[in-house]
Amino acid sequence: MKVVLTKPKKPATAIQESNKKLHWALGDLPILSSTLFLITAKTFPRCRFSGAFFFLIEESMAVLILLFLLAASVVVADEDAFIGVNIGTDLSDMPHPTQVVALLKAQQIRHIRLYDADRAMLLALANTGIQVMISVPNEQLLGIGQSNSTAANWVSHNVVAHYPVTNITAISVGSEVLTTIPNAATVLVNALKFIHSALVASNLDRQIKVSTPLSSSIILDSFPPSQAFFNRSWNPVLVPMLNFLQSTVTESGWPSKGDANEPDATLENANTYNSNLIRHVLNKTGTPKHPGIAVSTYIYELYNEDTKAGPVSEKNWGLFDANGSPIYILHLTGSGLVLANDTTNQTYCAVKNGADPKMVQAALDWACGAGKVDCTPLSQGQSCYEPDNVLAHATYAFDSYYHQMGKAPGTCDFKGVAAITTTDPSHGTCIFPGSVGKNGSLMVVLLESIAAFIQSFENVLGGA
Structure with a gap:
């Protein structure tokens, strides 16, 4: 599902149209109390949700839903909204884990999502208090979904061996399984259950959630959102998941650079989207129908991934380059958090x-x-x-x-x-890391499929 911005005859016209879509779509969002899932967009904006929390997130150019498995008896308490980031590793010169953690600490980032369970990274995160979501790669899914002991072994090596020194709070099981490896769909629910059972056996099920991201292509008739529904052929997999889930959202972002046919992937738009998103989250604005709802967000992503396949935009979702220099300046005045260097306190x-x-x-x-x-x-x-x-x-x-x-x-x-x-040593065309020089103009963009996902979940639960 791609968000297509109307080609503006006047910039203001495009902004007004985007604002209308934003108000309409968010105003139509029901808040689910029995489902936990993530939404991520395949064009530019990306988003996620969780029970009483509304998160916006991104993950390549495809909308994802993150289903979080929780025991029915577990009560999820409200918490303050937070800003986190996703950390990909498709870099030609990936920083050492200690450098990554140094950047996270310097930028006061307290929540992250990893796309694996890399031992070196988990060790580097020890004793930092940073909340970590780890992932089971797709290539390990079949083994885990077919064997309770394999799942238990995975949890033992990747969770128990590190927790609680490393603050692991969630596990993502596979990624877009139904559409990327459909032959594994039959074991996906078992994989979720087996991982969860291993957590129960280790007395960690109350501290650590289990989830799985799904592609937006499983949604039919996603517009208007009120008519959206999942492809019913996947109900044998989706319904069992939804029977014991609560909701969350984990990714959102905007690319800072794109191909010639991606004119909206710019520094200004990335700056504006993420800055406004963060301000919305930290202010606990909620939605028109549900004001005051805490909306935690994981921004996609920490680093630009220069070796990632696909168009130029796929390589340019990051807040920083591999050297830790910000791609653009995020304006977070009053938030107490800096995800990129601001003009104040710059050194x-x-x-x-x-x-x-x-x-x-x-x-x-x-x-x-x-x-x-x-x-x-x-x-x-x-x-x-x-x-x-x-x-x-x-x-x-x-x-x-x-x-x-x-x-x-x-x-x-x-x-x-x-x-x-505190003196910027930049001169002429030589711009030093962290030098302030880019600013964003106002623009609001919405991913209409957010509401479509929510409606689809309600339709599945209603017809189950």
Whole structure:
């Protein structure tokens, strides 16, 4: 399902039309108390839901529903709305887990979703308190769905071995199983039950939810949302799931760059969408029919994934590049949270006045080598080559490393030759990591399929 923005004759016209859709669709949303699921969009906006919480999220260009399995006796208490992020790994130079965690801590991100259960990442997240959703990859689904012992072994190695030192709060079982590996559909419910049973056996079922994302292609007649319903051929799988589910939402975002035929994938639109989304969540705005509902959101995603297949937009959903530099500035004034560097409290790392040039050169060599800083902009003919001297080049490398490490304490020292500054060292076309220079214009976009998903769930439950 793709959100198509009306080609504007005037920018204001497109904004007005989008606002009408937003008001109508959100105003028509029923809040389910017996279903837990996620929604993610395949074009630009992405969204999710949970019981009393409304989350917006993204995950490639296909709408997903995340079904969270909970024991019927479990009571989910209301909680404050939060902002989290999804972390993909399709990067040519994926940061080390400790660097990822440093960035999360520096940006005060307390909720994340992983697409696997990588041991190194879970170890790096230990003792941070960050709430983590891990995933069972599709290639492991058949084994788990056919064997209770295999599921128990998976939970033992990937959950029990890390919990509670690593704060795992949910498990996503497979991804878009019904449409990507339909032969595994018959074992999906069993896989959910077996994973849940393993959690029960470990006395973790009250702390950790179980879920599965589904593709939007299982919805028929998604517009208008009030008439949406699931393809009934999937009822043998969907109905058993919905019998013991509650609801949640986990992804939403907008790409900052796209192909020539994706004109709406821009920095400004990404900035505006995510900034407005976060403001909506943190203000507990809710929907027109259900004001004040806490709507927690996982933004898709932390990093741009440059090796991800598909159009340019698929590689550009991230808030940061692999070096930890923000792709654009999110405006979160008053939220107490910064998902990208804002103009306030901005800091940089520069060569300290009077530093020994030989020590500066040694530190520069280390940063561009073992420090894994991308020093390509310092090459002749590139944007930061001039002025061609060790002090200027070292300042660029030091600042890149500082931001790459999430501005963590001790990352701007370099054996005493560097110091933190509030002065932006950018000059001319040489823009330093974290430099503020982009702003967004107002625009509101809605994924109509949010309401379609909810209506589809009600239709399935009503006809079950």
